Amino acid sequence: MVKFFRAFFIFLLLTKSLLAQTISVTASTDTSEYKVGDYITFSLEVKYDKNIKIELPNLKDSLKVLEYIKTLPVDKKEVDGKIIELHKFIFSKYDSGKVEIPSLKILYNEKNSSDKKIILTAPFSILVKTLEVNPQEDIRDVKEPIKIPLPWWMIAIIILSIAVLALAIYFLVKYFKKKKSKEEIKLPEIILPPHEIALQKLNELKEKKLWQNGKVKEYHSELTDIIREYFENRFKFRALEMPSSEILPVISIIEDAKEIFSTAENFFSNADLVKFAKFEPIPKVNEEMLEQAFEIVNKTIPKPKIDNQNNGEQNVR
């Protein structure tokens, strides 16, 4: 009887060892809370007997709730006659919220058996939080700029450049000061009134004695040019680009020039005859033409305006 119980006890022990769990799996992440975009290290640990062959699922397809990044090298070791395989994967998640990691199906079979069995990991969840943005805060760098210290040769170049630039400025300033001192100080240009210019030119023409030297046509051309230029500057119309016939109607309507209209008419018609019709006037006409030109200018010199202000005092402008 004792023999029977001993044999039964041994039988039970053997049966138990045969029926005991020969494989275990654990799925986990390095932490349960992440920020959006953080790397999630997913670990899958499989502990199994030597006589067992396992088939891991393809995690890229099985864990579609996460974005696959990469697979880390497998850590495989043997402890107490059992093989421990640690598979690590890097995932990420770009949405915030609670993420359910489903059960993963691992197939295994004993080496001398073709029957495939399944073992499942326990499902679990992780929390992916969004970044907390404080709208009150100013925009700032994600990372501070790296400060690279200047090498000694760079400092030397900068110092040398500054020294060369300072020297160049010093010599340039010295050069221009020297040049400026040599230049004459220009006096501001004095703008003469039209009548003074005209009278000056008429006197110069008189001095040239053109008609006396047979240059009658040149004399009359210059004479009319002086008067036309005078009209242009004095009465502000394009007399130099107008023929006599167009100048006279303009003169006739200018208040300050009405007095000289008949003189101007005579002056221009005589000049046109000499200039365009080979007319050779007698010396007296040449002299009279100059006199008429002087008369045209002198009679149209702007008169000073008189204002009666402050107790009848006369202010001349």
Place this chain on the structure above:
Amino acid sequence: MDITALNEKIRKESEFIDVLFNEISKTIVGQKSMIERLVVGLLGNGHILLEGVPGLAKTLAIKSLAATMKAKFQRIQFTPDLLPADLLGTMIYNQKDGNFAIKKGPIFSNFILADEINRAPAKVQSALLEAMQERQVTIGDTTFKLDEPFLVLATQNPIEQEGTYPLPEAQVDRFMLKVKITYPTREEEQKIMKLNTTQDMPQINAVISPDDILKARKLVHEIYVDEKIEKYILDIVFATRSPKDFGLDELTDLISYGASPRATINLALGARAIAFIRRRGFVIPEDVRTICADVLRHRIAVTYEAEAEDITSETIITKILNQVEVP
């Protein structure tokens, strides 16, 4: 010749101009500028292109001008189906004697009004313009000289574009002047109304003969043009070709091509004719300026840019005249 004597001669010989103008003014009210240009064409032996809306007395003006000198006048209405033979004449077979006889066309007249010249196709235009240039017409094997004076006054309808054949630039250049006719003033129009509704149209009398015109043409060539005036004419023409040289930089992009040497010739000739009409033996700058727009208007081609900005050749001519210094 002495300029005083020449001046006196011109004064005497040009007396008929006033008579001519007075006679024409019996039927034509206003349009003094157009009539003056017609006489310029007559004296300068050139032809005139008239542009203006219908009803501005174009036909009446040339008809009256022809009547003043007992010259033959013909009006030819240009149409798309007109043939050169309709204009110049043709050879007609005579069944009686079995020979071909020459039938002269309407071009054999002293004054021709080619109405709406741009309505006829290019071959008819060419036939007319060739006759205008050569002053002779060949029918069959025989060449006929055209009677003198021979003046063609062609009109262009500026309004319609459809069914017209615009004259090419090279052919337009053959016209001495292109005259633009404007509407009469209110007072002139009132006179026109009275003249045409209350009495019979006055009769134009022949006051001059074609020989007077031929004689006057010779005199026009004698009119003295000073070197200063010649330079002024050249300055104006050259300003149309290279405006930059005359301080008219803004015109450079507006002119596609400037006036031809024919413009220089006609400007000088036109200025002489104006001097003759104004009974002077010499040309003054005003004469050049008077005829300048009519001589250059059709000889300056404006660019697309100018057209887009509504700048015409007249605007360009005005700018040139305001810039080029008068001698």
